Amino acid sequence: MEIVSNHIYPVIWQENKVSLIDQTRLPGEYSRVEISRSSDMAQAIKTMIVRGAPAIGVAAAYGIYLGATEIETEDRHEFLQHIEQVASLLRQTRPTAVNLFWAISRMLKIAYEEIDTIENIRTTLLRTAQAIQAEDLATCQAIGDHGLMVLPATPNKLRILTHCNAGSLATAGYGTALGVIRSAWREQRLARVYADETRPRLQGARLTAWECVQENIPVTLITDSMAAHCMQQKMIDVVVVGADRIAASGDAANKIGTYSLAIAAQAHQIPFYVAAPFSTIDFDLADGSQILIEERDPTEIYSIDNAVICPEGTEFYNPAFDVTPANLITAIITEKGAINPSSLINYRNAVA
Numbered sequence: 001m002e003i004v005s006n007h008i009y010p011v012i013w014q015e016n017k018v019s020l021i022d023q024t025r026l027p028g029e030y031s032r033v034e035i036s037r038s039s040d041m042a043q044a045i046k047t048m049i050v051r052g053a054p055a056i057g058v059a060a061a062y063g064i065y066l067g068a069t070e071i072e073t074e075d076r077h078e079f080l081q082h083i084e085q086v087a088s089l090l091r092q093t094r095p096t097a098v099n100l101f102w103a104i105s106r107m108l109k110i111a112y113e114e115i116d117t118i119e120n121i122r123t124t125l126l127r128t129a130q131a132i133q134a135e136d137l138a139t140c141q142a143i144g145d146h147g148l149m150v151l152p153a154t155p156n157k158l159r160i161l162t163h164c165n166a167g168s169l170a171t172a173g174y175g176t177a178l179g180v181i182r183s184a185w186r187e188q189r190l191a192r193v194y195a196d197e198t199r200p201r202l203q204g205a206r207l208t209a210w211e212c213v214q215e216n217i218p219v220t221l222i223t224d225s226m227a228a229h230c231m232q233q234k235m236i237d238v239v240v241v242g243a244d245r246i247a248a249s250g251d252a253a254n255k256i257g258t259y260s261l262a263i264a265a266q267a268h269q270i271p272f273y274v275a276a277p278f279s280t281i282d283f284d285l286a287d288g289s290q291i292l293i294e295e296r297d298p299t300e301i302y303s304i305d306n307a308v309i310c311p312e313g314t315e316f317y318n319p320a321f322d323v324t325p326a327n328l329i330t331a332i333i334t335e336k337g338a339i340n341p342s343s344l345i346n347y348r349n350a351v352a
Helices: 038-046 053-068 076-091 098-113 118-150 177-186 203-214 224-232 258-267 341-350
Strands: 011-013 018-021 032-035 158-162 190-196 219-222 238-241 245-247 252-255 272-275 321-324 331-334 337-339
Touching: 011 053, 011 118, 018 053, 032 038, 032 053, 038 053, 038 076, 053 076, 053 098, 053 118, 076 098, 076 118, 098 118, 118 177, 118 272, 118 331, 118 337, 158 177, 158 224, 177 190, 177 238, 177 272, 190 203, 190 224, 203 219, 219 224, 224 258, 238 258, 252 258, 258 272, 258 321, 331 341, 337 341
Parallel strands: 158 190, 158 238, 190 219, 238 272, 272 331
Antiparallel strands: 011 018, 018 032, 245 252, 252 321, 331 337
């Protein structure tokens, strides 16, 4: 198992192929899937073998490189045309996570700007994908440390509630929301993690709880509907969640159920933080109403372990994300520091 120095690595480059932790099989089975073609990478992203906005970005970057190895040509135009087709395929996999599009754009920029042989362009693309991965790991560690600086000071250790999975499995390693939690645990400021199960795909139950158990971090699993009750009972000191896309206004899209969690936190005067890389901010979107929300297969709603849980004739609605308005967010924790959502637009020129 690739757990080294408190990191779980969901994406690993290994001699002309990518090794992915199959997150659809956790926690019951730890296994890896080897990806050697761009079309297989697109399928892995679409079926959530790899998931989490930063991890999807890393995987897509490697997907572009794999696509670059699939065409034998020395004609630059033909090569770039093929890369564009691969990029188009990857873009269609998960529409909400902006890191996917950011990583693809960065890879395409390299392909177009590199004036050299096709083979050297391929080499530069691989190095760029590896750089994206390394940068994300460093970014998550910085997010964790900046998060430590804004977590509330309490006489006792903190009890932190999180939603979905924004840990190592969702990034290159360490995590965003769970990165803040890891840093708090490292500094002995954490008493316990409360993890929402996160219906319908149960990423909190399957993945966040699994990560915490791997590192002996105390974790209590609750159903999504229990969160407000736990706040009312004064069991929660702070909420930290991730994000898949953040608009210039500070509105943040995250896994479905995050918005209601933010409302409950505000009602109980509990700080609500969003932790995400700066690359998650989409300054081209004025506010959250412009964020495209992915709608997934209804089987995720009506079936649990292949058992149908509702009567025939029922209709379904399965949005994968919701948008939390900026006025419900205490701060957005990035690798550049904790930012007040209302001030986010002032950072437009800081985009790397």
